Amino acid sequence: MKIGILSRNAKLYSTNRLVEEAKARGHEVRVIDHLRCYMNITSMNPSVHYRSEKLEGFDAIIPRIGASVTFYGTAVLRQFEMMNVYPLNESVAITRSRDKLRSLQLLARRGIGLPVTGFARYPDDTEDLIRLVGGAPLVVKLIEGTQGIGVVLAETNQAAESVIDAFHGLNANILVQEFIKEAGGADIRCFIVGGKVVAAMKRQGKEGEFRSNLHQGGSAQLVKISSAERQTALQAAKIMGLNVAGVDILRSNHGPVVMEVNSSPGLQGIETSTGKNVAGMIIEFIEANAKSGNTRTRGKG
Ligand code: ADP
Numbered sequence: 113m114k115i116g117i118l119s120r121n122a123k124l125y126s127t128n129r130l131v132e133e134a135k136a137r138g139h140e141v142r143v144i145d146h147l148r149c150y151m152n153i154t155s156m157n158p159s160v161h162y163r164s165e166k167l168e169g170f171d172a173i174i175p176r177i178g179a180s181v182t183f184y185g186t187a188v189l190r191q192f193e194m195m196n197v198y199p200l201n202e203s204v205a206i207t208r209s210r211d212k213l214r215s216l217q218l219l220a221r222r223g224i225g226l227p228v229t230g231f232a233r234y235p236d237d238t239e240d241l242i243r244l245v246g247g248a249p250l251v252v253k254l255i256e257g258t259q260g261i262g263v264v265l266a267e268t269n270q271a272a273e274s275v276i277d278a279f280h281g282l283n284a285n286i287l288v289q290e291f292i293k294e295a296g297g298a299d300i301r302c303f304i305v306g307g308k309v310v311a312a313m314k315r316q317g318k319e320g321e322f323r324s325n326l327h328q329g330g331s332a333q334l335v336k337i338s339s340a341e342r343q344t345a346l347q348a349a350k351i352m353g354l355n356v357a358g359v360d361i362l363r364s365n366h367g368p369v370v371m372e373v374n375s376s377p378g379l380q381g382i383e384t385s386t387g388k389n390v391a392g393m394i395i396e397f398i399e400a401n402a403k404s405g406n407t408r409t410r411g412k413g
Pocket residue numbers: 227251253257258259260261263289290291292293295297298299322323324325360362371372
């Protein structure tokens with residue numbers, strides 16, 4: 113097969129591991145910097161170009177699109193979908209997952225456990241919004257943040273009000289969320305490939321930090337998950353329409369609650385902490401599923 117990886121940097125651990133495993137399994141693989149791609153959007157013969165070259169003959173595309181370039185990256189992926197190239201994760205599903213509010217709304221509709229979450233536009237409603245999610249302590253977060261940046265713990269109602277007003281003053285869209293204190297600064301990352309949890313790790317925030325992100329100094333270790341956690345993770349990935357996903361779960365005293373669903377989950381933490389060949393499993397999944405036009409939306413919407 114000829115596999116394309118949309119990634120800005122071939123040296124990144126995840127990109128590099130996918131290249132390695134694809135090659136080991138006899139595939140032709142190419143890393144494509146999606147920001148350098150340009151497109152010809154015609155109804156009969158859509159194409160993607162890269163430095164004067166027309167990109168052709170791909171059987172599958174693995175999107176590794178960074179959060180800061182979601183708009184352009186998903187447009188390039190969508191163009192490949194128009195050309196009937198199989199996407200590991202579809203462009204619509206990626207766009208969906210990048211918006212925390214949209215994701216939570218979709219998960220809530222299907223009864224997935226979630227922290228109580230509120231959203232409002234007008235500062236006049238701040239007080240009522242805080243009351244709605246049960247009062248302080250609570251978590252305020254940017255709708256499109258990643259790596260723990262833009263996630264703030266407000267210990268008192270007054271602090272919450274100031275933080276919410278400050279974000280609003282910057283015209284930032286935010287969520288206000290019940291603080292799951294009992295999670296103890298840890299979360300569970302369930303790595304899903306093709307409807308199976310293939311690996312799971314527990315991430316623990318560094319001392320005194322409620323955010324478990326590895327980018328914030330957290331550490332990861334292998335964890336055994338309960339069947340309720342497994343079911344929650346699988347359902348969440350399915351609802352989002354993702355074949356490959358990192359579903360982050362908090363252990364709350366009202367059961368597993370989904371924090372977020374990541375459509376480009378990193379491989380380094382999960383492979384290192386679990387010793388599993390997750391990249392290999394992704395390539396195997398592509399081998400079994402990459403058929404021309406085998407997508408649910410075929411790039412529509
Ligand atoms: P990001 O996309 O930046 O990773 P998250 O929503 O995943 O943002 O939040 C980052 C981390 O902060 C989570 O992994 C979790 O450890 C902690 N966290 C976020 N929201 C809550 C919450 N409501 N209760 C407890 N901890 C939380």
